[in-house]
Amino acid sequence: MPAELSRTGNDQGDHPGNDPGGALTRLAREESGRVLALLARRFGDLDLADESVQDALADAARTWPQRGVPANPAGWLLTVARRNAIDRLRRTSSARRRTMAAAAELAAGGDEPSAARGPLLVDDPGDPAVDDDRLRLMLLCCHPALGREAQVALILRLVGGLSSSEIAAAFLVPEATLAQRIVRAKRKIRDAGIPLRIPADLDTRIEVVLSVLYLVFNEGYLSRSDSGDVVRVDLVDEAVRLTGLLATLVPDHAEVIGLLALQRFHRARLATRTDALGDLVLLDHQDRARWDRGEIVAANALLHQAIGRMRPGPYQLQAVIAGYHANAPTAADTDWPGIAAAYRHLVAMTGSPVVQVNHAVAVAMFDGPAAGLAVLDTLHGVDGYHLFHAARAELLARAGRPAEAVAAFARARDLTGNPAERRHLLRRMEESHPAGGDGGGAP
């Protein structure tokens, strides 16, 4: 077999025969995006590449349980997917246009993948060609001409190797809806002529990819408390994996490493974020002994590496803030002036109301609730934003103004749809009530 796609060969020991299901999942996650990217460029046709890879994976699911897992699953995938693509091209009556684009590929002897195709198929870690293919594919999935939902679905499916049903389950949408979304997006890519190439404005386009990966991470992070379903794909892990991949593809981009650091700081605390009932546990009540130290150490190193690039950005600043929290041995040790300073920079950079609210909360942590409320009072256009009211309610409670606090908690609760957050706000409302609770002393 000519193809040697396996980058690290990290699971060389365990693939033969006995675990086709596991080998197949690994193949889909780790190699299908790479094979797809390579074929999409070679044939100049994303849809063709995708269908061919899907067919090959289906073929593997059908035949591996009986015949066993091939010695080199990645090479097998590339060979079979490539043959599928050529078969499809030959079958398609309107293939002339495709045939033109794929002329080189067909001319090189499509039926004989083992002959003379070596250089194309070799993928060693230093080979920039396949890395560029994958970067192009990531940028294509996150092209600004595609809607946000389509970008998310495409990057998870085409780069991440998740199936439509896995993505649908992760986002709690019907599988047909998700499949339709992908079909429409691929159709737009084809009909509108969205290109598979590295754009001139690479930095701006990478920012779009980062925003997509950030959204995927947040979806996984925030929705986790709603479902005890272990079968659901973990979007947190998928986002970390894809951000890590992007970091290897564009190693000089500080914000990519910044986002990766941010995600890993958050992932370190994931297990303590909700209690046994699925209710939110606030940062200062989380069991810090259960935070993942290895993850925090890795995130610290990434953040250090990102900051060393001397190209500050919003993800790095958010990682700085998450790092202050993750590295504080107790809640009381938290460096709030440092956090407030990072938020101040972030406000200057983004102007986001979310960040402004967080800045006010950080100020209150070292300068008292009145100082925080004073910052909140300067904000405009945040009345429909539930976290503004939640933050204000907490500060009012701490400032000894329980009646106002209860009203603000109620407003916050009315504005959020997340069940865990609603439960939390209701509890805080009851605790803050002038007649009951502790009348506002911070726990």
Place this chain on the structure above:
Amino acid sequence: MAVSDQADPLKEITTMEYMILIHSDEHAEVPGPGTPEFDQMMAGWMAYNQRLIDGGHWIAGASLQPTATATTVHKSVGAEPAVTDGPFAETKEQLGGFYLVSAADLDQAIELATAIPIPFASFEIRPVAFRPDAG
């Protein structure tokens, strides 16, 4: 490879055609003829058009009279066609002109649309599905 007939088959796979619809506020102030600002504005348009021609992008382009001159014909089955004054929908931005361009892909079309010398406008980019007079 067995490739049939066309004079330049590669052209077909390397270019696409896009309609760029220019939506802008037709009440925005523009400099009057005879002023230096007007000359500057026209120079911008001439330079842009020349860029399209020199780059092989030009197919067609036009600016339109304001919507006050527009007439809409509504057709439906079983009724006489109705002719009414004005454009179909009232919006802040109106269709003010268009370019029909040839471009390698959407990214290039976006680049061409962005370079259109109007400071405040939206440019809707639509791939051409079929054009009977395409050469």
